[in-house]
Amino acid sequence: MISRSPGNSLEPMGEETVIVGHSFRSSMALLRLAASAPEPLPRGMVLLATPFWGQEDWQAKYALPADFTLPPGLPVFLHHCRDDGTVPFEHLDSYERLLPDAVIRRHETGGHQFEERMDAVAGDMAALGS
Template sequence: MDIIFVHGAGGWLEDQPMAAELRRRLDVPVTMPHFADEDMSTAAWFGELDRQRDARSAELVIAGHSFGASMALLHLAEGWQGPLPRGLVLLATPFWGSEGWQAEYALPAGFTLSGDVPLFLHHCRDDDTVPFNHLDHLESLLPTAVVRRHATGGHQFEGRMAAVADDVGSLIH
């Protein structure tokens, strides 16, 4: 079983504590590759996700934070090749589109995630980076997702990683 943690935009250093806490709580390796901050294109992020996927076993769990979470979800929607991940645990995921942030990263119309891929969405009400209502938009688009609303924790999920680790752990055991 392999776990990849996809950090947020410009967040490779800032997200290290979250990946480290998952390692500590689950007592398993968690790989957090460095995604290029100078190239925020889907091609660059999808390419790195593909390289990471191809270097690991077919038993893959993806945890993602912020922009990285949205890139993992978008990649599943737009051409993921090979075996699907065992599940996704996404934190503070931006919603791109008319009801969220305007950008070229919007999920395609009519996208549904395969019922074979468990999805957990976590967001903290006091997140000052990604508005909390983005979670509501994702929940309506992805009705099979398990949604975790946290009262506090901010954008970096301070004090909330136990709940995240529980969901990741449910996918690896």
């Protein structure tokens, strides 16, 4: 099951939930996770073009705590395209440093909307569903 709940809520959800977020929503899913990890944890997260707030001209009010870590056992996949004209590709490097347990997927092309890259995203979603 893929959950898309209104607002920034991660509740209610069950252990079969896969959180999929793009851009601002993906950063809000991480921020909500930092505030309080839900029980049970979702099956995993697949996040696309996630802004790293507090960097460069990106507002710090949405920044994750510096000591944020992923809950043990929560698989997280972070995808970003090098030619993204909205969220700088370097934001992915910041997430790689902050979240060393996350799986990082770098795509050369696809832009902010992941044109012709959704097969890779779908593959990660499918892996979480099995």
